[in-house]
Amino acid sequence: MPSFLDTRDADFAARFQALLEGKRESSQEVGDVVNTIIADVRARGDDALVELTNKFDKANVTPSTLRFTQEEIEAAAARVTPEVRSALETAHARIKAHHEKQKPADHIYTDEIGVTLGTRWTPIEAVGIYVPGGLASYPSSVLMNAVPAKVAGVERIAMVVPTPRGEINAAILAAAKIAGVTEIYRVGGAQAVAALAYGTKTIAPVDKIMGPGNAYVAAAKRQVFGKVGIDMIAGPSEVLVIADSSANPAWVAADLLAQAEHGAGAQSILVTTDPRLADAVAKEVDRQLAVLPREQLTREGWEEFGAIITVASLDEAVELANRIASEHVELAVDDPKALMPRIRNAGAIFLGHHTPEAIGDYVGGSNHVLPTARSARFASGLGVLDFVKRTSILGCDPSSLAILAPAAVTLAETEALDAHGRSVSIRLNR
Numbered sequence: 001m002p003s004f005l006d007t008r009d010a011d012f013a014a015r016f017q018a019l020l021e022g023k024r025e026s027s028q029e030v031g032d033v034v035n036t037i038i039a040d041v042r043a044r045g046d047d048a049l050v051e052l053t054n055k056f057d058k059a060n061v062t063p064s065t066l067r068f069t070q071e072e073i074e075a076a077a078a079r080v081t082p083e084v085r086s087a088l089e090t091a092h093a094r095i096k097a098h099h100e101k102q103k104p105a106d107h108i109y110t111d112e113i114g115v116t117l118g119t120r121w122t123p124i125e126a127v128g129i130y131v132p133g134g135l136a137s138y139p140s141s142v143l144m145n146a147v148p149a150k151v152a153g154v155e156r157i158a159m160v161v162p163t164p165r166g167e168i169n170a171a172i173l174a175a176a177k178i179a180g181v182t183e184i185y186r187v188g189g190a191q192a193v194a195a196l197a198y199g200t201k202t203i204a205p206v207d208k209i210m211g212p213g214n215a216y217v218a219a220a221k222r223q224v225f226g227k228v229g230i231d232m233i234a235g236p237s238e239v240l241v242i243a244d245s246s247a248n249p250a251w252v253a254a255d256l257l258a259q260a261e262h263g264a265g266a267q268s269i270l271v272t273t274d275p276r277l278a279d280a281v282a283k284e285v286d287r288q289l290a291v292l293p294r295e296q297l298t299r300e301g302w303e304e305f306g307a308i309i310t311v312a313s314l315d316e317a318v319e320l321a322n323r324i325a326s327e328h329v330e331l332a333v334d335d336p337k338a339l340m341p342r343i344r345n346a347g348a349i350f351l352g353h354h355t356p357e358a359i360g361d362y363v364g365g366s367n368h369v370l371p372t373a374r375s376a377r378f379a380s381g382l383g384v385l386d387f388v389k390r391t392s393i394l395g396c397d398p399s400s401l402a403i404l405a406p407a408a409v410t411l412a413e414t415e416a417l418d419a420h421g422r423s424v425s426i427r428l429n430r
C-alpha cells in the first residue's frame with residue numbers, strides 16, 4: 001500500500017519523517033556485495049568481469065566478446081525501424097541543441113593593479129558512461145550521457161551496458177551510433193563500474209564515471225569515488241507531483257505510474273491541496289495499474305514507496321517538496337510559472353498540465369540523468385559542466401608582484417611557512 005498522509009493529522013510529522021527516511025536504495029547489504037565485487041575485479045581483472053557478468057546477466061561472454069565490434073554496432077543500428085531511428089534522431093538533435101547552450105566560456109582579464117586572472121575550461125580526457133539495462137533497456141540514456149560528453153569535447157567515451165541473457169536492444173547500439181560512441185562493452189552492475197575505475201586488460205580505466213543505474217550501480221559509484229570522479233548518485237527514479245483542483249486525475253495518475261514503472265526503489269508522490277483530487281487519483285492509479293502490461297513491476301514501484309499527501313495550501317506543498325528534494329517535480333497547478341521559482345530542491349521541474357515528465361525522459365531536450373535519494377538538495381542533473389574541469393590562470397608582472405608581495409609575505413609568516421615568503425621576497429630586491 002502507498003502511504004496516505006494529511007498535514008492536518010496528529011501523526012503527520014512522524015509519518016512524513018518515515019517517508020523521508022525510507023531506505024530505497026543503499027543498504028548495508030548492497031554496500032557489502034558491491035565491496036566484494038570491486039575487490040574481485042581489482043584482483044582478477046577480465047576473469048572476474050566475465051565471471052560476474054555471466055553470473056548476474058547470464059550473458060555468456062568471454063574476454064574476447066566483452067567489447068561490441070564495429071560490425072555488431074553497424075548491424076544492430078541497421079536493424080531498428082525507420083520510426084525508431086527517426087525518434088532517436090529527434091531526441092539527439094533536441095538534446096544536442098539544449099546542451100550546446102551549456103558550454104562554458106573561458107575568460108581572462110587584467111585587473112587594475114596589472115594582475116592577469118582567468119578561468120579555462122578543459123574537457124575531461126576519458127569518461128565512462130553507464131547505460132542501465134537490467135529490468136528495462138534505455139536507449140534514451142545513451143543519448144543523455146553521450147551528447148553532453150561530445151558537446152564538451154571529451155576524447156574517449158567508454159560505454160558499458162548489461163546484456164541480460166546475452167541480448168541487447170538494437171536501439172541502444174543505434175543510439176550509440178547516432179551519438180558517435182564506438183567503445184561499448186557488454187558489462188553492467190558494480191563490476192562494470194569497477195572495471196571503468198580500475199581498468200582490466202580489456203577495459204582501460206577512465207577519469208570519471210557518469211550515468212544512472214540501480215542500487216548496485218549507485219553503491220559502486222560511491223565506492224570508487226576518489227579513484228575516479230563521478231557525476232552524482234542517479235539511482236532509482238522519483239517523481240513528486242504538486243497538484244491543485246485544476247489538475248486532471250487521470251493524467252496525474254499516469255505520471256505517478258510512469259516513474260513507478262522503473263521498478264524496485266522507485267518513488268512516486270502526489271502532494272495536493274484538493275482532497276477530492278487525492279481520492280480521484282488513488283482510484284485512477286488502481287484502474288490504470290490493472291491494464292498496464294508491466295503491472296507487477298509498476299505495482300511494486302507504486303506500493304512500496306508511493307504516497308499521496310493532502311496539504312492545506314500550496315505554501316505547504318512547496319515546503320514539503322523542498323524537503324523531499326525529488327528527482328522530478330511536476331507542477332500540475334493553475335499557475336505553474338508562479339510556483340516554479342519557489343521550488344529550490346529538484347533535479348528537474350516540469351511546468352503545467354501539458355508537460356508530462358516522460359517528455360523530459362525522451363525528447364524535451366533537457367537531461368534525464370538526475371540526482372535521486374534527496375541529493376537534489378546539493379546536486380544537479382547531468383550536463384556539459386560534468387564533462388569539463390575548470391583551471392584558474394594567474395600572472396603578475398614586476399609592479400603587480402611588488403604591490404601584492406607584502407601581504408603574501410605577512411600571511412606566509414603567519415603560517416610559519418618561511419619558504420613560501422622567501423619565494424615571493426626573493427623576486428623583489430634586485
Ligand SMILES: NC(=O)c1ccc[n+]([C@@H]2O[C@H](COP(=O)([O-])OP(=O)(O)OC[C@H]3O[C@@H](n4cnc5c(N)ncnc54)[C@H](O)[C@@H]3O)[C@@H](O)[C@H]2O)c1
Pocket residue numbers: 033056057131132133134135136138141162187188189190191212213214215216217233234235236237262263264265266327368369370371372
Ligand atoms: N536517476 C536517473 O537519472 C535514472 C535514469 C534512468 C534509469 N534510472 C534508474 O536506473 C535503474 C535501472 O536498473 P536496472 O536494474 O534495470 O539496470 P542496471 O543496469 O542499473 O542494473 C543491472 C545490473 O545490476 C546488477 N545486479 C542485479 N542484481 C544484483 C545482485 N543481487 N547482486 C549484485 N549485482 C546485481 C547486475 O550486475 C546487473 O547487470 C532503475 O532503478 C531506474 O529507475 C535512473
Ligand SMILES: N[C@H](CO)Cc1c[nH]c[nH+]1
Pocket residue numbers: 138140141236237238327361368369370
Ligand atoms: N525517468 C528516468 C530518470 O529517472 C529516465 C528514463 C529513461 N527512459 C525512461 N525513463
Ligand SMILES: [Zn+2]
Pocket residue numbers: 237258259262358361
Ligand atoms: Zn522514466
